[in-house]
Amino acid sequence: xxxxxxxxxxxxxGKLEVLRGINLDVAEGEQLVVIGPSGSGKSTLLRCLxxxxxxxEGTIExxxxxLTDKNTDxxxxxxxxxxxxxxFNLFPHKNVTENITLALVKVKGMKQEEAKxxxxxxxEKVGLxxxxxxxxxxxxxxxxxxxxxxxxxxxxxxxMLFDEPTSALDPEMVGEVLxxxxxxxxxxMTMVVVTHEMKFAQEVGDRVIFMDEGLIVEEGPxxxxxxxxxxxxxxxxxxxxxx
Amino acid sequence: MEAIIRTLPFFINGAxxxxxxxxxxxxxxxxxxxxxxLGRLSRNRLIRALATCYVDxxxxxxxxxxxxxxxxxxxxxxxxxxxxxxTQFGLGPFSETSHIPAFIAAIVACSINSGAYVAEIFxxxxxxxxxxxxxxxxxxxxxxxxxxxxxxxxxxFRRIVPPLGNEFIAMLKDTSLLFSIGIVELTRQGQLxxxxxxxxxxxxxxxxxxxxxxxxxxxxLVDFTExxxxxxxxxxx
Numbered sequence: 270x271x272x273x274x275x276x277x278x279x280x281x282x283g284k285l286e287v288l289r290g291i292n293l294d295v296a297e298g299e300q301l302v303v304i305g306p307s308g309s310g311k312s313t314l315l316r317c318l319x320x321x322x323x324x325x326e327g328t329i330e331x332x333x334x335x336l337t338d339k340n341t342d343x344x345x346x347x348x349x350x351x352x353x354x355x356x357f358n359l360f361p362h363k364n365v366t367e368n369i370t371l372a373l374v375k376v377k378g379m380k381q382e383e384a385k386x387x388x389x390x391x392x393e394k395v396g397l398x399x400x401x402x403x404x405x406x407x408x409x410x411x412x413x414x415x416x417x418x419x420x421x422x423x424x425x426x427x428x429m430l431f432d433e434p435t436s437a438l439d440p441e442m443v444g445e446v447l448x449x450x451x452x453x454x455x456x457x458m459t460m461v462v463v464t465h466e467m468k469f470a471q472e473v474g475d476r477v478i479f480m481d482e483g484l485i486v487e488e489g490p491x492x493x494x495x496x497x498x499x500x501x502x503x504x505x506x507x508x509x510x511x512x
Numbered sequence: 513m514e515a516i517i518r519t520l521p522f523f524i525n526g527a528x529x530x531x532x533x534x535x536x537x538x539x540x541x542x543x544x545x546x547x548x549x550l551g552r553l554s555r556n557r558l559i560r561a562l563a564t565c566y567v568d569x570x571x572x573x574x575x576x577x578x579x580x581x582x583x584x585x586x587x588x589x590x591x592x593x594x595x596x597x598x599t600q601f602g603l604g605p606f607s608e609t610s611h612i613p614a615f616i617a618a619i620v621a622c623s624i625n626s627g628a629y630v631a632e633i634f635x636x637x638x639x640x641x642x643x644x645x646x647x648x649x650x651x652x653x654x655x656x657x658x659x660x661x662x663x664x665x666x667x668x669f670r671r672i673v674p675p676l677g678n679e680f681i682a683m684l685k686d687t688s689l690l691f692s693i694g695i696v697e698l699t700r701q702g703q704l705x706x707x708x709x710x711x712x713x714x715x716x717x718x719x720x721x722x723x724x725x726x727x728x729x730x731x732x733l734v735d736f737t738e739x740x741x742x743x744x745x746x747x748x749x
Contacts, residue, residue, distance in 0.1 A: 319651055344653050344654060344655045351651070352651035354644055356644050358645060360649075362666050362670070371652075371663075372652035375662060376653045
């Protein structure tokens with residue numbers, strides 16, 4: 270069953286049309302990977318899925334709720350849609366634990382102690398039990414991104430959106446973040462991942478979407494997209510990035 | 513010199529008055545400024561326009577004129593308001609006088625003035641927080657209000673400590689204009705002493721020194737607070 274349904278999604282920034290009519294279903298438990306050249310609209314598409322970007326046209330349904338409807342309680346829906354950003358966006362004035370407990374306490378109304386326990390459990394899961402009291406500025410990029418993943422997971426989302434989660438990392442830190450994401454995928458988390466990590470896409474993705482100039486040009490299982498791309502634009506993109 | 517030492521208590525009293533007015537005015541001004549600063553960033557066009565008018569008017573006119581408007585102008589408006597209520601609605605009777613005590617007028621004028629400058633400090637502070645902070649908070653299911661309250665403002669506060677300190681120093685010096693409505697603050701105190709013993713150079717030099725002592729202490733205090741808060745985003749742990 271589709272948990273996310275996107276229909277005829279268009280997004281314009283002034284005169285520039287970044288998304289030119291996207292139709293997309295994401296099934297529950299699916300790991301969908303979005304690839305494409307920069308400027309193709311893949312990040313904008315992802316940011317529309319939790320309405321950080323307001324669509325110019327079209328609809329986005331999450332579990333049957335139309336997010337583009339003005340009456341939709343967006344904060345409520347966003348609790349179920351976790352997001353991980355390229356630049357981590359941890360709260361610099363809060364330590365690692367507080368980064369995770371803030372929304373638990375303020376949004377879910379959880380008790381401070383209970384929220385801390387949730388935080389500790391998740392920090393252990395992402396391998397950062399020794400950093401519970403550290404501030405973001407004291408962590409490496411890879412560590413910060415793992416905290417950001419833990420922070421999103423704390424809300425017990427049904428879907429996780431990843432917006433180029435490893436693009437801002439030094440090469441030696443990419444692995445630790447991808448490994449956390451791999452674990453998540455194995456647990457059956459529904460994931461939409463915008464990435465330049467082609468190896469990860471092949472290995473973890475159930476389905477790959479190739480976007481170019483605001484449209485989905487080609488989609489299919491990773492074997493097909495990477496071994497036998499049908500569209501010439503997909504082919505030329507892949508030769509450029511895979512060499 | 514001996515005259516100055518003898519009159520030192522007067523200077524101290526004047527300085528305390530100056531400090532008192534500044535603290536109250538910047539205190540109320542910070543509150544007004546927070547509201548106006550948020551208003552300048554509101555999605556609502558009317559709120560934005562009102563906040564902009566307030567800031568532009570205050571920053572575009574001299575404080576001395578604002579003091580006169582409040583002290584001499586407002587009583588006239590109040591008087592006419594009373595007359596209007598009496599003749600149109602038969603309300604009242606009201607007290608005869610509409611005079612505003614000088615101290616109250618001073619606080620009102622300086623608070624309104626300070627509020628406009630603080631509004632711009634808040635606006636700049638809030639806008640300096642990276643867009644990603646707001647997005648991260650929203651993506652966790654926080655409402656825009658919670659996002660502002662728990663994520664944006666706490667970070668903005670740290671960044672506005674230095675400019676807020678500057679505003680405090682500026683206001684401290686500007687309260688000298690209050691001599692014009694008879695507030696006996698530091699400058700006026702100097703004037704009165706000079707009228708009594710006519711020693712203009714030592715007296716006004718002492719006045720200046722008192723201002724200097726206060727402003728320097730405040731900037732040290734701001735530096736200290738800045739370090740404690742880790743304004744530059746680095747926490748000492």
